[in-house]
Amino acid sequence: MATIPALDKIYGEDTRMSLQGGAGVKIYLAPADPRTKAELSAAVGKTTHRVTSRSKTIGKGPFSGVNVSERTEDRDLLSEDEAGRLDKDTVIVLANGQHPIKATRIKYFEDRVLNPIFQAQKGPLPAPDPKDLAIRDLQGDLVRAVAQIDDLSNQVQTIAQQRSRIVSDLFCLKGLISQVQNKENGGDNSGSSRDAINENIQEPRVPKRMRKVNMSIRPDDLVGSGDDNVRALIQTTVKVDKITPDDDGAAVAAAE
Incomplete structure (x- = not known):
């Protein structure tokens, strides 16, 4: 109610x-x-009722008497x-x-x-348990606290992004100022200041195209584990070890 x-x-x-x-x-x-x-x-809603009014004329002759008039009016059914x-x-x-x-x-x-x-x-009367009411209140407080924490985390992220943008711009500005000072002083360290500026300026990320490599191995490419194959592999390893940076391949040809 x-x-x-x-x-x-x-x-x-x-x-x-x-x-x-x-x-x-x-x-x-x-x-x-x-x-x-x-x-x-x-x-x-409304209803209608009959209203009666009476009037009395005081006098002599035909003008004296009582007049009764009735009319119908609207009224509230329940005022x-x-x-x-x-x-x-x-x-x-x-x-x-x-x-x-x-x-x-x-x-x-x-x-x-x-x-x-x-x-x-x-x-006992079926009254609500006070513990249930307390738990319900704590649940409501927890929901409100979680919502406030989410709002604060969003604000912190926004402020952190703004600060990182300001810091990067500040580093670039410092590099430009040092470059101008070096030019005014006539120093030879303009290259180092330019390098510092280039280091502070981050290059935009370029998407790299990854080539799809087929890692499957055909049966013909497999090397057998027989004695002949092992001896051939050992001989080839010895020949490769004999190659030097100044060698033109003559030693390998002579060995063959």
Whole structure:
């Protein structure tokens, strides 16, 4: 049970109206809030009633007598004042597609059938465990803390990127300043300053094209493990070891 201002504070007016529009049945107790009274009175609708007025003419002759006039007027079926003065056991039921229903609230703890069942209940009341409430509060605090940590980490990353960009620009500026100073002083260390500038300036990354290499080995390329193949491999190794940087291949040809 909640009043209209309480629902607006929790959900907002638009969401509250959407929830009320989707509800098939709405039950109103005796409202005390003016907005709730006005909404209940408007939701119940209007009716017509006959109004009689009398007027009396004092005089002599045909002009004396009493005049009675009747007319029909519209009025709220349940005015705001009447809505506020509803009995505590009276409810107004508004169902979609039906006329408003004025009914009596059922109290199961006072019902003749349900009261013995209610009185026969034993044990502690089914109240929520305080530990569950504390755990739920801690979970909410944890979710909020994680969200704050994520926001702070994003801010730190943004600031770090800005600082790295500023530091690189500062190094380049220092190199240019040192180069200008060397030119003014007529020194010979312009090459070293230029190298320092080139070191500070990072070259853009160029994407490299990787060549696909077939690592499969054909059966014909395999060397056998027989005695003849081993001796041939040893002889070839000896010949390769005899090659020197100044050799033109004559020693290998003579050995063959």
